[in-house]
Amino acid sequence: MKITNILPVLFLLYVPIQLPAQKSWSLEECIKYAWDNNLMVKQKEISVNQSNNNVFQSKMDYLPSMNASVSHSMNWGRSVNMQDLQIIENKLSQSMSASLNASLTLFEGLQKTNNLKSKEVLLQISELEVERAKNQLSLQISKNYLEVMLAKEILKSANQSLASVEEQVKRTEKLVDAGSVAYSSLLEIQSQLATERVQVVSAKNQVNSALLTLRQLLDLSYDTHFDIQTPDLSVMISQFDGESVDSLYELSRDLPEIRSALLNQKNSELQLSVAKGASYPSVSFSAGYGTYYSDQREETMMDQFNENRNPSISFGLRIPIFNNWQTNTAIRNAHLNVKSAGIDLKTAEQTLFKEIQQANNDAIAYFEKYKASIENVKSMEESFRYVQQKFEIGVLNATDYTVAKTNLFKAMSDLSQAKYQFVFQLKVLDYYKGIPITL
Numbered sequence: 490m491k492i493t494n495i496l497p498v499l500f501l502l503y504v505p506i507q508l509p510a511q512k513s514w515s516l517e518e519c520i521k522y523a524w525d526n527n528l529m530v531k532q533k534e535i536s537v538n539q540s541n542n543n544v545f546q547s548k549m550d551y552l553p554s555m556n557a558s559v560s561h562s563m564n565w566g567r568s569v570n571m572q573d574l575q576i577i578e579n580k581l582s583q584s585m586s587a588s589l590n591a592s593l594t595l596f597e598g599l600q601k602t603n604n605l606k607s608k609e610v611l612l613q614i615s616e617l618e619v620e621r622a623k624n625q626l627s628l629q630i631s632k633n634y635l636e637v638m639l640a641k642e643i644l645k646s647a648n649q650s651l652a653s654v655e656e657q658v659k660r661t662e663k664l665v666d667a668g669s670v671a672y673s674s675l676l677e678i679q680s681q682l683a684t685e686r687v688q689v690v691s692a693k694n695q696v697n698s699a700l701l702t703l704r705q706l707l708d709l710s711y712d713t714h715f716d717i718q719t720p721d722l723s724v725m726i727s728q729f730d731g732e733s734v735d736s737l738y739e740l741s742r743d744l745p746e747i748r749s750a751l752l753n754q755k756n757s758e759l760q761l762s763v764a765k766g767a768s769y770p771s772v773s774f775s776a777g778y779g780t781y782y783s784d785q786r787e788e789t790m791m792d793q794f795n796e797n798r799n800p801s802i803s804f805g806l807r808i809p810i811f812n813n814w815q816t817n818t819a820i821r822n823a824h825l826n827v828k829s830a831g832i833d834l835k836t837a838e839q840t841l842f843k844e845i846q847q848a849n850n851d852a853i854a855y856f857e858k859y860k861a862s863i864e865n866v867k868s869m870e871e872s873f874r875y876v877q878q879k880f881e882i883g884v885l886n887a888t889d890y891t892v893a894k895t896n897l898f899k900a901m902s903d904l905s906q907a908k909y910q911f912v913f914q915l916k917v918l919d920y921y922k923g924i925p926i927t928l
Contacts, residue, residue, distance in 0.1 A: 513716045516634050516928045520627050523707050527626055533619040540612040547605040553593035561585045585790070588779035595774055598766025607759040614752045621745035626706075627926050631916050633706055634928075637699040638719050639909040644692035646901045650894065651685040657890070658682050660881060670883045677887030681894065688898070720928050722912050729856040729911075732918055737845045741921040742838075750830075750837040757830040761823035767816045773805040845921055852914035859911050862904035869893075869900040 514522075524530060565581045594601075661678050664670045704715050741747070781797040782790045809816065876893040879885035916926050 513718045515718045515720075516631060516926070519630050519634060519703070519707060519717070520926065523626050523630055524623050526708055527622075528708070530619060530622050530626065533615070533622050536615045537612070537619060540608070540615040544605070544608045544612050547601070547608045550601050550604075553591045555589070555591040557587075557589045559585070559587045582783070582785050584781070584783040584785075586779065586781045587794075588777060590775065590777040592773060592775040595772040596769075597771040598769030600763050600766035603759050603762040603766065607756050607763065610752050610756040610759065614749050614756070617745040617749045617752070621749070624745065624920065628917065628920060630703070630706060631926050632913055633699065633703040634717060635909045635913050637696065637703055637717050638722075639905055640692065640696040640699045641719060642905045642909075643902055644689070644696050646898065646905070647685070647689045647692040650898050651682075651689050654678070654682045654685045654894065657877075657880070661887070664883060674883075674887045677891065681887065681891045684891075722908065722928070725912060725915065725928075726859070726908065729852065729915075731853045732849050734842070734846055734849055737849065737918065737921050738842050740923055741841055741845060743923055744841070744921070746837055746841060747834075750834040754827070754830040754834050757823070757826045761820070761827055764816070764819040764823040767819065768809060770806060770808045773807070774803070775805070776800075776802045848914060848917045848921065852911065852918060855907055855911035855914055859904070859907040862900065862907045866897075866900045866904050869897040873897045 561583070562585075563581060563583050658675075658678050661670065661675045665672055665675045700715060700717075703717070704711070704713075709715055777800070779799040779801075780794045781799075782793040786793060788796065873893045873896075876885060876890055880887070880890040919926060
């Protein structure tokens with residue numbers, strides 16, 4: 490085979506080896522991707538566009554309305570000669586008319602002004618709904634991201650525990666061969682090894698399950714390689730005595746939940762003004778221009794259009810007197826909506842304050858649990874070293890070794906869970922402070 494024919498084959502074999510490794514996702518990248526692709530966020534953004542259209546329409550309502558009309562009619566049978574007003578029998582007659590009309594409301598109780606303000610407030614509310622959806626998505630992604638990191642840390646501990654037991658199995662086999670320990674000890678430690686392997690498989694499944702949950706939250710296709718970065722969280726953990734709930738609450742009042750409630754209250758007041766505007770007189774202005782042509786006259790069409798010109802202007806005053814109590818009912822309901830919006834605002838403020846109290850309390854509790862778990866792991870490690878030493882010289886049986894090993898693994902798992910729970914609560918507190926969620 491020629492060298493020129495071999496080169497393409499070698500190139501194809503070589504290229505896959507040179508492909509770059511798949512990139513792991515950071516928390517910030519996950520959040521950014523979700524903001525750009527989440528369907529709920531996209532739906533909220535469509536609502537923003539609709540609100541923009543409504544604001545534009547409210548501005549256009551200030552312009553006069555204008556309409557043009559053209560009509561052509563044909564009559565037969567008995568008709569009237571428009572030139573001499575004589576009756577015509579059984580003769581086709583045709584006529585054409587054209588008109589242009591414009592009208593403008595000069596005053597109507599400031600309804601258009603208040604309606605425009607209302608639409609602008611609704612636009613701000615729809616923009617806040619997008620921000621709120623993104624915030625909730627960020628918190629959910631952060632929670633799931635940390636769950637993946639927790640599952641990976643537990644898997645790492647499980648692998649370390651498995652490796653340790655495998656070493657003990659080898660050591661025990663030598664002791665059994667030397668006659669230092671009974672064969673039953675080997676069987677017990679081999680049983681523990683099988684348990685450790687099951688534990689590793691369970692930990693791997695938990696990692697895969699957590700990754701799948703995060704992948705689904707991001708709406709990634711299943712055939713896309715997906716993994717996350719695992720930054721060191723120890724630098725984030727320091728002495729924590731809790732935050733000032735009042736300070737957190739003041740900082741959190743800029744969150745979309747409160748701003749949206751405030752804008753809803755403002756919008757209800759504007760709607761009350763719109764309802765009151767219907768009880769005021771309205772002043773309108775209109776202007777028109779029309780002309781007419783008939784084939785019963787001898788003049789040409791253009792001459793008739795010129796002669797039959799009919800320009801007009803008019804002013805109108807409309808005074809509401811009684812409309813089946815509809816205006817008064819609308820005003821009363823608008824007053825009730827203002828009160829309801831005020832209650833919604835207070836409810837949102839109370840809910841936010843309670844959430845902050847709970848988040849701060851949870852952060853303190855998880856930090857205390859984290860500190861206690863550290864001490865527990867230290868104690869368990871010391872106890873296990875003592876048990877392991879006695880087991881290696883044949884003074885202690887395998888059952889006691891297995892119990893100590895299980896207790897140590899449980900203590901390490903509890904420590905990992907407490908650490909990630911505390912870190913997530915720190916992220917929740919950052920959210921209330923208005924700090925972007927990062928790791």
